[in-house]
Amino acid sequence: AQSVSQHNHHVILSEAASLELGCNYSYGGTVNLFWYVQYPGQHLQLLLKYFSGDPLVKGIKGFEAEFIKSKFSFNLRKPSVQWSDTAEYFCAVNEGFQKLVFGTGTRLLVSP
Amino acid sequence: GAVVSQHPSRVICKSGTSVKIECRSLDFQATTMFWYRQFPKQSLMLMATSNEGSKATYEQGVEKDKFLINHASLTLSTLTVTSAHPEDSSFYICSAPKGDEGTDTQYFGPGTRLTVL
Numbered sequence: 302a303q304s305v306s307q308h309n310h311h312v313i314l315s316e317a318a319s320l321e322l323g324c325n326y327s328y329g330g331t332v333n334l335f336w337y338v339q340y341p342g343q344h345l346q347l348l349l350k351y352f353s354g355d356p357l358v359k360g361i362k363g364f365e366a367e368f369i370k371s372k373f374s375f376n377l378r379k380p381s382v383q384w385s386d387t388a389e390y391f392c393a394v395n396e397g398f399q400k401l402v403f404g405t406g407t408r409l410l411v412s413p
Numbered sequence: 414g415a416v417v418s419q420h421p422s423r424v425i426c427k428s429g430t431s432v433k434i435e436c437r438s439l440d441f442q443a444t445t446m447f448w449y450r451q452f453p454k455q456s457l458m459l460m461a462t463s464n465e466g467s468k469a470t471y472e473q474g475v476e477k478d479k480f481l482i483n484h485a486s487l488t489l490s491t492l493t494v495t496s497a498h499p500e501d502s503s504f505y506i507c508s509a510p511k512g513d514e515g516t517d518t519q520y521f522g523p524g525t526r527l528t529v530l
Contacts (some may be wrong), residue, residue, distance in 0.1 A: 335519075343523070344521050344524060345457075345506070345521040347518055347519075347520075391456065399447075399510045399519070400462065401508075401519060403456045403458075404456060405456045406455075406456050
């Protein structure tokens with residue numbers, strides 16, 4: 302079965318610092334990859350997704366992620382974080398038709 | 414963007430009772446919806462796939478007689494936790510895909526916090 306690993310469970314950054322959250326998946330075939338964000342008290346929202354084409358995908362709020370097939374990775378990046386980016390971030394992989402497998406999540410705290 | 418709602422947002426019930434949670438896609442039709450369970454400080458675990466007009470598909474280890482799923486229409490799926498026990502206390506989240514087949518993006522509901530006393 303597909304599995305998704307997020308290596309950083311908690312990340313604390315100061316505003317303007319750069320962010321990179323790791324995500325690795327296990328499946329070796331064709332995959333669709335997603336990053337979702339859950340702000341405090343809110344529901345999951347899609348940040349960005351990769352289906353095919355350019356492996357560097359740009360999402361909302363200045364986030365981007367790079368799909369590296371050889372490393373089974375889909376790391377999330379942002380050059381300069383803001384306090385409002387404090388949230389929990391989930392990497393997910395599409396396993397078969399529409400079914401998503403989620404990583405364990407990374408809690409990001411950005412201090413002002 | 415697409416909107417998915419859940420009702421209720423919070424429910425507290427006594428052990429042994431049944432609880433129904435509704436998931437609605439408000440501005441699009443969904444022949445498939447997904448039900449997840451999220452434990453504190455853990456990730457979302459897929460419980461089952463709700464299929465309009467047919468039986469739900471349950472993930473391994475999920476009791477289908479305990480977690481009854483009904484996909485009554487193209488915009489409504491319900492999850493009923495039957496004979497709830499304290500260990501069923503959790504955060505239940507539904508999602509619905511919207512878009513082209515095979516490349517759908519999932520839209521998530523706000524979740525339902527179930528507490529079983």
